[in-house]
Amino acid sequence: MGVLSDFDLDGLIAEYGCRYLIETGTGIGRGVEEAAKHDFLQVYSIEIMHKLALEVALRFADNPKVTIIHGKSEKGLKEAMEEMEPGVPAIFWLDAHFPGADFRMASYDSERNHDLRLPLERELRLLAEHRDISRDVILIDDLRIYENADYEEGPCQPAALPAPEFRHVRFVDEILGKTHHIERSLRRTGYLTAHPLKKSGA
Amino acid sequence: MLAGLALSTATGRIEGFDFQFSKGRLAADEIFDSATSPPARYVIELARRISAAASSADLLVIANPLLPLKAEQIAGWITGSAFGPMLLADADGFPLLYCLPRAAFAEIEPFLLMLSAVDADLDQRLLTGLTGLSLPVHRLAGLTIGEYPISTPGGWFQGSLRQRVLKLTTANAIKIVESRSDWRNVPVAAYHPYHAGSIVFFAMASRDVTTPLVKRHVICSSYKDIIAGTASTLAPIWLKLPFLPRDGSVGEPHYFVHSLDRLGEAVLKDNFLVFMRYSRVSAVSPFHMIDHDRFSLGESLTRTEHLRQVQPPLVSERCAAPAAPLRVLFHVTGGLPIKNYPLDYAKVAIRCLRALGIQISVIGRPDLEPFGAVSVEADETDSLIAAVREHHIFIGLDSFPHHYVRNVMGWPTIGLFGTTGSANFGGGWSAQYRALDANLACHPCGAETSCPVFGSSECINYARPEHLVAAILSMAEQVYGFAVE
Numbered sequence A: 001m002g003v004l005s006d007f008d009l010d011g012l013i014a015e016y017g018c019r020y021l022i023e024t025g026t027g028i029g030r031g032v033e034e035a036a037k038h039d040f041l042q043v044y045s046i047e048i049m050h051k052l053a054l055e056v057a058l059r060f061a062d063n064p065k066v067t068i069i070h071g072k073s074e075k076g077l078k079e080a081m082e083e084m085e086p087g088v089p090a091i092f093w094l095d096a097h098f099p100g101a102d103f104r105m106a107s108y109d110s111e112r113n114h115d116l117r118l119p120l121e122r123e124l125r126l127l128a129e130h131r132d133i134s135r136d137v138i139l140i141d142d143l144r145i146y147e148n149a150d151y152e153e154g155p156c157q158p159a160a161l162p163a164p165e166f167r168h169v170r171f172v173d174e175i176l177g178k179t180h181h182i183e184r185s186l187r188r189t190g191y192l193t194a195h196p197l198k199k200s201g202a
Numbered sequence B: 001m002l003a004g005l006a007l008s009t010a011t012g013r014i015e016g017f018d019f020q021f022s023k024g025r026l027a028a029d030e031i032f033d034s035a036t037s038p039p040a041r042y043v044i045e046l047a048r049r050i051s052a053a054a055s056s057a058d059l060l061v062i063a064n065p066l067l068p069l070k071a072e073q074i075a076g077w078i079t080g081s082a083f084g085p086m087l088l089a090d091a092d093g094f095p096l097l098y099c100l101p102r103a104a105f106a107e108i109e110p111f112l113l114m115l116s117a118v119d120a121d122l123d124q125r126l127l128t129g130l131t132g133l134s135l136p137v138h139r140l141a142g143l144t145i146g147e148y149p150i151s152t153p154g155g156w157f158q159g160s161l162r163q164r165v166l167k168l169t170t171a172n173a174i175k176i177v178e179s180r181s182d183w184r185n186v187p188v189a190a191y192h193p194y195h196a197g198s199i200v201f202f203a204m205a206s207r208d209v210t211t212p213l214v215k216r217h218v219i220c221s222s223y224k225d226i227i228a229g230t231a232s233t234l235a236p237i238w239l240k241l242p243f244l245p246r247d248g249s250v251g252e253p254h255y256f257v258h259s260l261d262r263l264g265e266a267v268l269k270d271n272f273l274v275f276m277r278y279s280r281v282s283a284v285s286p287f288h289m290i291d292h293d294r295f296s297l298g299e300s301l302t303r304t305e306h307l308r309q310v311q312p313p314l315v316s317e318r319c320a321a322p323a324a325p326l327r328v329l330f331h332v333t334g335g336l337p338i339k340n341y342p343l344d345y346a347k348v349a350i351r352c353l354r355a356l357g358i359q360i361s362v363i364g365r366p367d368l369e370p371f372g373a374v375s376v377e378a379d380e381t382d383s384l385i386a387a388v389r390e391h392h393i394f395i396g397l398d399s400f401p402h403h404y405v406r407n408v409m410g411w412p413t414i415g416l417f418g419t420t421g422s423a424n425f426g427g428g429w430s431a432q433y434r435a436l437d438a439n440l441a442c443h444p445c446g447a448e449t450s451c452p453v454f455g456s457s458e459c460i461n462y463a464r465p466e467h468l469v470a471a472i473l474s475m476a477e478q479v480y481g482f483a484v485e
Helices: A011-015 A031-037 A051-061 A074-085 A120-130 A170-176 B039-053 B071-078 B102-107 B108-116 B121-131 B158-179 B196-208 B220-229 B250-272 B287-296 B343-354 B366-371 B381-389 B400-409 B466-479
Strands: A020-025 A042-047 A066-070 A091-095 A137-141 A180-185 A191-196 B002-007 B014-021 B057-064 B086-089 B097-099 B137-139 B188-191 B218-222 B234-239 B272-275 B326-330 B359-363 B374-376 B393-394 B413-416 B431-436
Touching: A020 A031, A020 A074, A020 B196, A031 A042, A031 A066, A042 A074, A051 A066, A051 B158, A066 A074, A066 B220, A074 A120, A074 A170, A074 B158, A091 A120, A120 A137, A120 A170, A170 A180, A170 A191, A170 B137, A191 B196, B002 B039, B002 B086, B014 B039, B014 B071, B039 B057, B039 B102, B039 B374, B057 B071, B057 B102, B071 B097, B086 B287, B097 B102, B097 B121, B102 B108, B102 B121, B108 B121, B108 B158, B108 B188, B121 B137, B121 B272, B158 B250, B158 B272, B188 B250, B196 B220, B220 B234, B220 B326, B220 B381, B220 B400, B234 B250, B326 B343, B343 B359, B343 B366, B343 B466, B359 B366, B359 B381, B366 B374, B381 B400, B393 B400, B393 B466, B400 B413, B431 B466
Parallel strands: A020 A042, A020 A091, A042 A066, A091 A137, B086 B137, B188 B218, B188 B272, B218 B234, B326 B359, B326 B393, B359 B374, B393 B413, B413 B431
Antiparallel strands: A137 A191, A180 A191, B002 B014, B002 B057, B057 B097, B086 B097
């Protein structure tokens, strides 16, 4: 699994004017801990597993800049976007697979529903539908689920792989290709990053 | 149990009043038994009732509703002392009596909800701020209440941690009263943030209160869709925390303290917070939860005809499709095995209904498709509403879908009850609603994991499939004119 500290958040804030960080897959709160150290107006983290969501939410209950949303990622993203000031750039840190799997609360292939197991495409389409994402930074974890490459932490477990017809990230190019510079990284389990072609205020 | 005195300082007359928690009749000497009311709500109710009965009195003495006190006993404590506003406490400061001018009770009524009923010094400070009166606390040297019990046969389960919750809300109220000259304009906010079914009851109750003590509702933000659908009259204060789990892994007082952190100073400064989560075992009271909540919010409910159960529903709708083919939607999965409608019962009911040509859908149960049902997804309120509208009758357990469909949508509904009380959570029998259970000797046990008698994971109190099928056919005939060919 990837970690948010692999990214230069201060640099992204300075370069693209990102003032929000929205994470899907709270897990045990490592991403929230990292994000809370930086100068965001608000950090939203969305977790479908109630136990994980509550544990982290109680830990950060006294930090008004952190909001943990329990629920499916789409519902959580909508809730976060409703609260965010329109036009203010954000960093979206998206988990590519069924939540809980990184924390021994479910296996990578435990969710039979494809949409729930691999929500990334629907999440990106939802973002594009609900806001102007041309100035947002999109960081996607676990690229190895979608593409073969020589990743630092090795290939994806076969059981967690989607059916071949779903194993691609063409939708990322389709949604972000015209507005973002898309890069792949082999670090850990693979990252796909999309940086805006135009910077804040440009 | 619930007692008070009316005093006339001019004549020295003392009149005693004793009440009991109602077991259903709501007789003149009974007070509605509400599981969601804090102890202070009964202080208000006692003051209302005694004040109405003793119009010439100028002082009212209200006994602490947490304690089993009788008018005769408290009169003995009062007699011999100079009449005047004061608090009487035990040797350790546990409040026994609140003595205030009769008019004061009415003038500050909503703010009395913030009395702790467990700490005389805090309550004295709050009442002093609210009334401007000098209120001494007299202590009975020879009496010590000791630690209030965790549970009582009557169902109180305040416990020491819950006492701290009550003290925290009182302390917050004191801060407001002592720091804001405009405290009378500060609204009272009910802390009742979860769970989904309880939110439905609370919201529907808010629409049905003529004398509201509460204006706002602290509620988990994940329930926004429920509040939007229920048209609650209480302004929401969104609590951005996941709801409290039901497995006991996080204690309610512990969660409450984190809630205060989460709500932040601004909310605490601008709202009198009152704890309106369950403070008693709801099954001890024979009334429906909507009425429990109506009482909490300020309704006195002194006569049985005031009860929501005996009045027409606030909302009543039905399916517009032709009666045939009859379509029935089941929700038989309660989250925990003991709350599920037994699998064998469900299979038999579905097969029988299918044999009669009735179309059956089941929420989230593909395993029941081999028996003739169609599994449908309805895990959000919107999808639940959409699914219900495609069916003539809804069959639900004691959980959110049932409560929403019955109370908010007003749809023809049959409620299935196993471990919990149908009177509390279902209630009533009408053309558009039936509450079914087997009414066994163990019912309602309130178990959340397994049967406390047999240890099994299924509850045998659920209505047998033949009774369920009969109820469906009866309702279909009454509401839609449906007849089996």
